[in-house]
Amino acid sequence: MNTSSPLPTASAWDELITAALLGTDRRTPPGAAPGRDAPTALLDAAAAETVRRRAGLRPGRAAPRPEPAAEDLRPPLPGAAARRLALLLADRPGAGAGGRRGASPDLMELLPQWLTAVNARGFAAPAESLPALLDAARARTDLRPAALEFAGPRALWLARLNPDWRFALRATRGGDTALPGPAEAERTECLWQEGLFAERVALLASIRSRDPDAARELLATTWSTERAEDRLMFLDSLRTGLAPRDEPFLEQALADRSRNVRATAAELLSALPGSALAARMAVRAGACVAVDHTRDTPTLLVEAPHECDAAMERDGVSPHAPPGRGERSWWFGQLLEAAPLATWPARLGGRTPQQIVALPVADDWLSELHAAWCRAAVRQRDADWARALLGAPSSPGAGGPGAVSLAERAKLLGTLPPSERAAWVAGFIAAHGLSEAFQLLGVCSVPWAAPLGRAVVDALNIARDAGSYPWSFSGVMGLAERCLDPAESSRLDALLAVPDEPEDASPGAGGYWAEAFQRLGRTLRLRALMAEELGPPASGGQGT
Amino acid sequence: MTEQGVRWTADQVLALAPDAASRKAGSKLAAPGPWSGTGSSREGMVWGLCRGGGGTPYRTAVDVAQAVGGSGPAYMCSCPSRKFPCKHALGLLLLWSGGEEGVPAGREPEWAERWAAGRRRTQGKREAGPEGSASGPLDAEGARRRAERRAERITGGVTELEERLADLLRSGLAGAEQAGYGPWEETAARMVDAQAPGLAARVRELGAVPASGPGWPVRLLEECALLHLLDRGWLHRERLPTDLAATVRTRVGLPSSADGPPVRDHWLVLAQYDTPDPKLTTRRIWLYGTTTGRTALLLSYGAAGRAPDLTLPVGLALDAELSAYPGAGQQRAALGEQFTPPAPTGARPPGVSTCEAAARYSEALRRDPWQESVPVTLADVVPTPDGASWQLADARGDTALPLTSAALARPGLWRLAALSGGAPVRVFGECGHRGFTPLTAWPTGPGEAVRLC
Numbered sequence: 002m003n004t005s006s007p008l009p010t011a012s013a014w015d016e017l018i019t020a021a022l023l024g025t026d027r028r029t030p031p032g033a034a035p036g037r038d039a040p041t042a043l044l045d046a047a048a049a050e051t052v053r054r055r056a057g058l059r060p061g062r063a064a065p066r067p068e069p070a071a072e073d074l075r076p077p078l079p080g081a082a083a084r085r086l087a088l089l090l091a092d093r094p095g096a097g098a099g100g101r102r103g104a105s106p107d108l109m110e111l112l113p114q115w116l117t118a119v120n121a122r123g124f125a126a127p128a129e130s131l132p133a134l135l136d137a138a139r140a141r142t143d144l145r146p147a148a149l150e151f152a153g154p155r156a157l158w159l160a161r162l163n164p165d166w167r168f169a170l171r172a173t174r175g176g177d178t179a180l181p182g183p184a185e186a187e188r189t190e191c192l193w194q195e196g197l198f199a200e201r202v203a204l205l206a207s208i209r210s211r212d213p214d215a216a217r218e219l220l221a222t223t224w225s226t227e228r229a230e231d232r233l234m235f236l237d238s239l240r241t242g243l244a245p246r247d248e249p250f251l252e253q254a255l256a257d258r259s260r261n262v263r264a265t266a267a268e269l270l271s272a273l274p275g276s277a278l279a280a281r282m283a284v285r286a287g288a289c290v291a292v293d294h295t296r297d298t299p300t301l302l303v304e305a306p307h308e309c310d311a312a313m314e315r316d317g318v319s320p321h322a323p324p325g326r327g328e329r330s331w332w333f334g335q336l337l338e339a340a341p342l343a344t345w346p347a348r349l350g351g352r353t354p355q356q357i358v359a360l361p362v363a364d365d366w367l368s369e370l371h372a373a374w375c376r377a378a379v380r381q382r383d384a385d386w387a388r389a390l391l392g393a394p395s396s397p398g399a400g401g402p403g404a405v406s407l408a409e410r411a412k413l414l415g416t417l418p419p420s421e422r423a424a425w426v427a428g429f430i431a432a433h434g435l436s437e438a439f440q441l442l443g444v445c446s447v448p449w450a451a452p453l454g455r456a457v458v459d460a461l462n463i464a465r466d467a468g469s470y471p472w473s474f475s476g477v478m479g480l481a482e483r484c485l486d487p488a489e490s491s492r493l494d495a496l497l498a499v500p501d502e503p504e505d506a507s508p509g510a511g512g513y514w515a516e517a518f519q520r521l522g523r524t525l526r527l528r529a530l531m532a533e534e535l536g537p538p539a540s541g542g543q544g545t
Numbered sequence: 546m547t548e549q550g551v552r553w554t555a556d557q558v559l560a561l562a563p564d565a566a567s568r569k570a571g572s573k574l575a576a577p578g579p580w581s582g583t584g585s586s587r588e589g590m591v592w593g594l595c596r597g598g599g600g601t602p603y604r605t606a607v608d609v610a611q612a613v614g615g616s617g618p619a620y621m622c623s624c625p626s627r628k629f630p631c632k633h634a635l636g637l638l639l640l641w642s643g644g645e646e647g648v649p650a651g652r653e654p655e656w657a658e659r660w661a662a663g664r665r666r667t668q669g670k671r672e673a674g675p676e677g678s679a680s681g682p683l684d685a686e687g688a689r690r691r692a693e694r695r696a697e698r699i700t701g702g703v704t705e706l707e708e709r710l711a712d713l714l715r716s717g718l719a720g721a722e723q724a725g726y727g728p729w730e731e732t733a734a735r736m737v738d739a740q741a742p743g744l745a746a747r748v749r750e751l752g753a754v755p756a757s758g759p760g761w762p763v764r765l766l767e768e769c770a771l772l773h774l775l776d777r778g779w780l781h782r783e784r785l786p787t788d789l790a791a792t793v794r795t796r797v798g799l800p801s802s803a804d805g806p807p808v809r810d811h812w813l814v815l816a817q818y819d820t821p822d823p824k825l826t827t828r829r830i831w832l833y834g835t836t837t838g839r840t841a842l843l844l845s846y847g848a849a850g851r852a853p854d855l856t857l858p859v860g861l862a863l864d865a866e867l868s869a870y871p872g873a874g875q876q877r878a879a880l881g882e883q884f885t886p887p888a889p890t891g892a893r894p895p896g897v898s899t900c901e902a903a904a905r906y907s908e909a910l911r912r913d914p915w916q917e918s919v920p921v922t923l924a925d926v927v928p929t930p931d932g933a934s935w936q937l938a939d940a941r942g943d944t945a946l947p948l949t950s951a952a953l954a955r956p957g958l959w960r961l962a963a964l965s966g967g968a969p970v971r972v973f974g975e976c977g978h979r980g981f982t983p984l985t986a987w988p989t990g991p992g993e994a995v996r997l998c
Contacts, residue, residue, distance in 0.1 A: 019765045024717025040714035041707075045777075047770035052914045055978045056907040060899040063938035063945035064931040081643065084555040088572045088639075091559075100672030105573035128966060128988070129995040132959035155966045162930055162962060519596075523578030530576065530646070 017047050070158035075125035081534040082119070083127045089115060090133040106482070106524040112137065114447070114483060115531055116147035120446075122538055125150050131159055135166045145169075171199060177422055193219055198231060203236045213242035216249055236265050243269060248276050255315060267317020269338035272380050278316055279341045285313065286340035287348050289333055290370070293363065299350070301357075303366035305329035306336065330369050337373035342386045354389035369441070375405055379412045382410040385414040394428030411440045423450035430456040435464060439476050448486035457481055458492055460520075465496075470510050471517040487529035493522040553609070556996070557858030558638040560817065561618070563851060567628050567635060574636025576649050581768055583640065584651035587608070589622045589886065591641045591648060592657040595633045597624065605633040606657040608664065610886065618856075619956050621660045629851055631656075647826050665779040695740050699797060702739025703776045706732065706748070710773055718762050723754045743798030745758060771915055788873035792913050795872045803879035805869030806956075810834035812841070813892050814857045815920070815973045816984035818998040819847075828853035831920050831973070831984070832867070832878075840894075840920045841878040853879070859985055860994040861887035874912035876920065893987050893994075896924025899939050899946045902976045918977025923971035925989075928962050937981055940969035957997030961986050964995050 013031060020030040021483070025039035079084065089112045119126075126134060132154055138148035147168055151155060160166035192204050209216035210498035220235050227235065236254060239247055247269070254266035255278070270278035285306070293302045306313075309320040309332050317339065322331035349357050362370055371390060378386040390405060391413050405413070412421045426441045427450075435457070445453060457477065464474055471478060496518040555575075558784035562568040574580075574595065581602065583593035587838040589610025606618040607630075618638075620630045640647035646857070653661070709732055713721065736745035752764045778785065778793040784792065795801055815831040830843040847853035857863070866881035897905070902921040909919045924939035935953060952958060952974075964986050965971055968990030974983040974997075984998045 018766060019764060021714055021769075022717055022719045022762050024715055024719075027717065028717050040711040041773075043711060043714050044770050044773035048774040048914075051767040051770050052774075052910055054909045058906070058978060060903050060939075060944035060946050061936070063943045064929050065827045066927050066929050084642075088575065091568060091572060096629050106576060106578075108572065126966045129960045131963040132956060155963065158966060159959070159963055163959065206819055267918050270549060340986060519578070526578050527576040530643075532589055 003277070013052050017050060019044060021047065043444055067158075067162070071154035073125045073153045073155055075123050075153065077533060078119065078124045078127055079536060082124070083130070085115070085531055085534055086127070086130055087133075087174070090130065090137055106520060106527050107332060110479070110483060111528060111531065113144060113147060114528070116144070116151050116537055118538075120147055120150050122535055124151075124535070125153055128155060131156050132302075135159065135163075135169060138168065139168055186262075189219075198234075202234055202238065205235060206241065209238050209241045213239075213244060214246060217247055221250060227477055229262060232257065232259065232262050233265060235268070236262060239269060243272060245273055248273060253315065254276065260319075263315075264317050264319065267339065268380070269367070271341075272315075274341035274343055274381055279339065281316055282313075282339040283341055283344040286336040287344060289336060290345075290349070292349055292360070299360060301349075301360045301362045301366075301370065303333070303362065303364065303370060305333035317327045334369060334373045334376075336371070338376040338380065340377065342374070342377050342381055342383050352385045357541050358389040358392075371405060372409065375413060378416060379409075382416045384416050384418070387416040391425065394425045395432035407437055407440050411444050414441060419446040420450055422446070423453040427453040429457035430460050435460045435474055435477050439480070442477065442480050442484070445484070447484045449484050451486065451489070452488045454481075455487050455492070457485070458496075460491070462496060465510070465514045468510060471513050478517055478521065482524040485525055487532070488526045490522050490525035490529070493518055493525070497522060548796040552644065553638065553642050553858065554860075555639055555642050557856075558635060558642050560858050561630055561638070561852065561856050562635055562722075563630070564627055565654070567632055571631035571635025571639060571832070574632055575639035575643070577640065580637070580640060580647070582654065582788075583637070583648045584653065585641055585648050586651065586653050588661075590653045590657060590661055591637060592653055593637050593640070593648065595624075595636065597633075603633055604656055605631075605637050606653075606660055607634050607638055608661055609638075609775070614735050619664055623656075623665075626793065629820050696801075697801075698739050699741045699744075699779065702736050702741050702744065703779050703797075705735060706744060707773065707776050710769055710776075718765050719766060722761075725755075725763060726752045727754075741798045743796050744772070744775070746797070747775070786873075788871075791873065792872040792915075794872070795875070796915050801871050803870045803877075805871070805878070807866035807868050808834065808837060808839065809864070809866045809884075810836050810839070811862055811883070811892075812867065813862045813890060813894060814859050814887065815840075815894060815922075817857055817859055818891070818984065819853065824849055826851070826853055828855065829895075830855065830857050832857075833922075834867075835862070835892055837959060838895075840876055841869070842876040842920070843867075843880055844877060857887055859996050860889060860980075862890035862892060863887040874909050874916060889993075891991075894922040894973060896922040896971050898942065899923060899926065899937065899944045900942075901979070902946060906976050906978070918975040918982070919978075920973070921976040922971060922973045923981075924971060926972055927967065927969050928958075928965045937972060937983070944982040948978065949977075949982045952982045955998065957983065960995060964988055 016031045020028040020043055023041055025035075029035045029039055030043040030046060032046065033039050036137075077083075089108050132150050134148050135156055138145045138152070145168070152169075156169055157164075160169035189204065189208070193201060196204065198301055205216055205220060208219060217239065220239075224232065224235075232254075239251070251266045251270045255263055255270070257263050257266065267278060269274045271282060273279060275397070289304050289306060291302050291304070293300045306329060309318055309328075313332070313336075318332060318335045319331075320328075322328045345357055346352055346354070348362075352360075356369065358374075361367075374386060375390050377383070379391060391410060413427060417425070423445050426438065426445055429441060430438050430453075438457075438460075442449075442457070448454075449457070458481075461474060461477070461481070497515055550709070559568050559571070562569055579596045580593045581596070583591075585591040590606060590608055592604075592606040592932070595605055596602045603622055605620075605622045605624075607621075618630075620634045622631050622633045624631055624633055624687065626632065630944040636649070638785040666794075729748055733745045733748040733752075734740070736748055747768070751768055754768060755761050757764060775793065775796055778789070779797055782790045782793055791801065808811040811833055815833050816829065817830045820827045820829070821828060825846040826849075828845040828847065830845070832841045833839070834841070843855060843857070845855035863883055864885040865883040867878040868881055869875065870877040874920065902923060905918050905921055909916045923937055923946075926937040926945075929936050929938045929945065931945075931947065935948045935958060937948065938947040946956070961970070961972070961983055965988075968987055971987040972981075972983045972991075973985045974981050984996075986995050986997055987993075988995075
């Protein structure tokens, strides 16, 4: 408050303060006689003055008011869901005692899913929840994109006022108010010319996501003046919405000064099966693989390239093999990876991908060849080839170290439709158990399809019966809590009891399992409740 | 007792928790998973069985209707927790707040009914108690003599304090910085001996002033002067107007009872906040009477580690009688009979401008010069950053009240800023010579009250 008390007495008050500081033995207060009663006179005067000053207080002058936050036009969150959000945010780490997980749901683990759900339905966050949301997003970078999308324009407004939340201004990208909209050509141009690197990357990504050609044209305007590492990042943004119309630009980038830029351009071109680069690679790769009909069964023969010529290098083939790899097999792998898969059936006797993958391969080239095709199938998102290379989930080679590693399988699965993916992983788990399944489960869509969920629960049950401890499966258990369809929770009822311990079981394991299953069941019921509170998904709304 | 149709909000339930750990533990039990046999009755009972670590589930019951009795809900749980209410009771209430889904309406099981009946019986006895004991003329004579003796002791303490203040000013405040806490603690202890806890508290605060940063001599002189004013008030209390004399007695620390006539109104709960102290937690609840336009303060205390009994969540309103404590400009009141349980309301208190708020504080000082702040609702203000500080600026006009330093340090500041988003909001809080402390805010459009403390 302004201490604009009536002016005439200001000096009297100052004199009182001075006398009080020095002491009445040294300074007689105004209007008092020196001596024994001076302190009392001082206090009397100060009391009257204090009450006077306080009673005379007036409001001060208003500072410039903040620019109002942009309006959030999304519908408000339903009441029950708003209360749920408060509960989810109250469960932040450090908000209470940590320690063993016990049988209660881990609310913080459910927040990402909940945010995805509200964003899919397009709700606006309650204003008073924004500080807690921003704090949560600050603590967990994995939450940021979804939390900031939900938090909306007002969170950015807040972040400008609080340095703790500056990250929100940096992290925000893609189609929101911080970046210029489609109609703001001038702002776009200005930001592209003068913005910080991160802002420019965000701008390019945002434009690319709604108008791929415009983004490429914008990039072309300044391409020759950008620094090499910036060119690499900008080029990378073309992955979004990659199309044949990007080919001329990418062809030009094949001649770039920077090796990394050239390699990335080549990789992008090879993901366009119709590109000239893909055609050149098809010719080179085709020369390396042939069917040998002179044997009892048709067999694939591999003849790796003998040199990496300048043309190959220009098309992105890296000439120097990493330590421990032969140069020829290194070049061979790169050629096959970049060649369009569609060329192989024609070249190898009209066989289907299945038939090609089934052919024996001479001279130990099988793993090299199949690994290269895997990379090609992933890059070109070719489901037919992925299917052929994955093989049957129950095949004995699938569980152990085969020609195709688990990491590659996971990537191959990513090219299949969700239901097929789930069915394949379910078959894999049924045949090989859970110990290798974690990576594969990670690429399945959430909630898990019924057969997959059933396979996981069955496998957990088998693991329990085998007498192992639940924490050997804590990774899968955690995934199950987040991914299992809540509709499946009734299947868990039989698993909640503490079973009699068989003699060879690990001590106490039964109780721990019961606890783990209880937590799983409770988490699923909570997730079902949370979904219900949000109401049905908006029709035509896009999930993220 | 009226029908308990209205379920509380999760926020209201969480306000019952004794600490943050309980809040968290209770939230985790707010899912249907561990619960069975849950239900709630029209009489305000909520019950359920909660599977814990052991074999037998815990029996948990809460009598929400008891909140109407002014003492908060009554809890029963067979768990061994020493927290009160325990996490099961909180979890059950949260589940209940979620709706019929988790806790359907029904008839209470026999064990819960037995507990409730037993509770209501003993409570009935306790309430009937004081009236039953005869207070004859002998008692009155004894009470008068006790009061006289206490007044003499306080007068002794006041005289001593006056000498101490005079000594301080004779030698100068500058020395107080070096003297530190010690002398004040000692003087405060003497005031406790003199049965003047109000003086003791003020003296203890004096000890903290020299370390309170720039401008401390001014603050120390102000507080010394007001303490001196209170001493003089006590010594001349017979010559003061009745109301002011009552204020002086209360400020010195004499107990008083809420003997004002009961005022029935629809009381809106404006704010509830706790001031924890190692020994005692003080809970302040501000109420606004929608018909009378009166603002009243309810105080409730909890011993260390226990939440105070009375809980009235912000945003609810209750039809009840309040009786005022004596004293000029006193807002303190006691909760009397309640005719309805607290229920959500869309009502908001009317607001004033920043100038009127400052004028109200001035006005209050005329009746009670020791008043630190007054409860005020600001009608349309925009929370505005002002350098390192914040202020509440009138949406129309160019005046503003600064926030107190205490308010700046609270997370509620950011909730207030978020709620406003640069637009005017309605804010209830305490307005005094240190600035404005916001406690509750309402958005301009529709929306519930948002707690800031």
